[in-house]
Amino acid sequence: MLYLKKYFTEGLIQFTILLSLLGVRVDLDTYLSNQLPPLREIILGPSSAYTQTQFHNLRNTLDGYGIHPKSVDLDHFFTTRRLLNQVRQLDRLSVPSPELNTWLVHRDSETVVSASSQSSATITLDNGAGLEDVDSPDAAPAMRGGSGEPESTYNLNAADSSLGAVAPEGNQEQGTRDGNDDLTKEDIDLIDILWRQDIDLGAGREVFNYSNRQKESEEEKPSPQESKDRNKEQESWRNGVNVQGAQPVDGETGESIPEQLPALGSQTSLSLQECLRLLEATFPFGEESEFPAPVVTPETAVTTDEVPSTSQAVPLAPQPPPAEPQLDLEQQWQDIMAIMELQAMEVNITSPQTDSGSVSGTSEATDSNSTGSFGLAPRPTPVNQDVSLHQASLPSCSQDFPQIFGPQLDTVSIPPRTPMLRLASNNSTNINATFGATNLTGIFLPQHINSSSSNVTSTPILPDPFSTLLEESMLDEISLLDLAMEEGFSQAQASQLEDELDSDSGLSLDSSHSPASPSSSETSCSSAASSSSTSATFSEEGAVGYSTDSEVTTVEPEEGAVGGYQPGYSKLCRMSYQDPSQFHSLPQLDSISHNHTYNLPLSSAFDEHPELPISSVKKSVRDKSSSKLQAAHDLLDKHASRDERRARSMKIPFSNEKIINLPVEEFNELLAKHHLSEPQLALIRDIRRRGKNKMAAQNCRKRKLDTIINLEDGVQDLRRNKARLLKEKMEFIRSIRQMKQKMQSLYQEVFTQLRDEEGRPYPPSEYSLQYSADGSVLIMPRCMTAAEQSRKPEKKQKDKKKSGSQIPGFSSRFESSRT
């Protein structure tokens, strides 16, 4: 058994890695391409794509209604197909759990209302996520019908998105199960229409392959109009068939949920071998983990739900006493909270600041206390849309989502500051949500419980078959994974969050930046601007400074200086590259905000030598400020630099500019030419030294400023990068969570459909699916699992801790069941 466990664990790790890889790709898309597509995919995309594909598949398989919608064969067929699709979908990143959808459907009456109302925020998430797909707005109304707000979409979308992969399957499921009863001709017609639309769009049959389809949908987005229409149709279809639950009450599918369980139980659809095969196919790595049965969740939700949904209550066959589930949920929730504590700590820290985040967090806590199921719900967040959590969670989801996604979008388009903050909040919320979901036993445990309840149909209190594995493999590994991820997160993200928070507070670099950054940027800009203005003035000054005298001397020097001067000028230009005129000509440079005023003194030199290319530009500048210059000159005369005055007093025959800017050789020649006294020579040397040093000082200061600005920019870039990476991380986590959910559901489903020789279902409490070393799947009695567990006391304890002794967590539950 240990070996088996190890095997599973490794498999899980591989699976996780695979998911991560997949997720990475998606993120890249998101960020590289508009950022929207990926998110959209995650949230809405998959579902739509799946749905279509499903339709096509359905149609193809049905081949013109070859099978009667209500025929048992059809049901079986759909089930099988669905499972296969699910297995196939495993490769895909976005794999929302389909079953969840079904459950959601049930909640319609209750959940829908709350969801729609609450979900408005949630919807925002979708849209906010920047996933403002054409779908979302349409979908929302279509789905909810009630809340016209695009935001409201989330519930459905969330379900879809989260269940994205599921959606199609879910549809199928419904088609198969409910479809038997509910798949009316209308639906089929609708499907047909959709299918034709696809064809019209140029999609071949092959396109209808799920994978192909999905890709296509992702890559080539149909014209908004078409997509909208299609989406609408799909949505409507979903509402009718799949999501009936979403809609308050779908006349057709109203009962879908309840039916499901019975259907599963009744149908012997898949033989044990088939199931095993499916499982194997699904998890080739052989890793197996327990998958709490998410499907059952609705019941718990129902029990917890304040408003009893008739549809819910009715449909579920053997429901465990409501009280128990609640307790379990509460405990589980608490446990989850405890487990997540570390993770949450990091994230939560930030959450408080975030509006919704804080709210959600608090609400969660309170919720958990007051209502177990509700407590769970909040955590689940977007992905968790899982059934059980749904109703309760919807509100929370709505809250969380908006923040998460809306902000992200904002970040994209919004200026760094606000966006950043938002991101932080988002991230925090996301993290919470994500981790909550991920770590969350919330996902597993609740579902598990729910599943148990639902499974109860066959077996009252279900210790999950894989509870052991779940606990150890899934839970552990997942949690570990999450923890690991969070570690990264904790460091990077936490720091980010802190930073962001700080930024909010204005303490962080950014803060310095934000408060100061504007200033810095402004300074830069101003410097640039000022440089221009300054340049004008400065040039005057510069000219004045060194040429005021030169006004007199200027003319003289010009003649002699020209020859040697140019090189000097060019040299200076090269070195200082501070010609303001150039900057004027290059507006983009302004943005760079380099202060090039420092060398302005050179400008005076240029004035002397119009032939220089720059001189022309200068001239223009000068013309503009000619009057100014004139005044400036006057002032300059008055305020002529000390050196100039000294030079004048000493009757130095050439301008200070020459003295300063001439190359050494020419300068020496110049000195040689004129027979100057020692004091004059000394003064000239001092003037040259000071002048050079002055320019050097200017350059130095300019460099300092540039360096500071660059550093600030770098910090900003890094921050943006960090935010992006965090966002990506969140996406990955979400994807992983979805995959987990899917795995759970698959496991649950397979197990549910297993029958012994006598056609009786295997009670999950007594049996669990185990993977053997050779890759085969076995149904193991619980006791064996327990024995195996006993071998790993440490893990067990750990699990216990996580799940909570009281909570009907896997381990605890199993133990109880065993005992």
Next chain:
DNA sequence: CGTGGCTGTCATCGA
């Protein structure tokens, strides 16, 4: 009148 920013200047270091 105090303060902060800008500028010029000096001293120094290193190439």
Next chain:
DNA sequence: TTTCGATGACAGCCA
């Protein structure tokens, strides 16, 4: 050794 640039430190000016 000289030259030159860079830079820290200081002081003056100005808004």
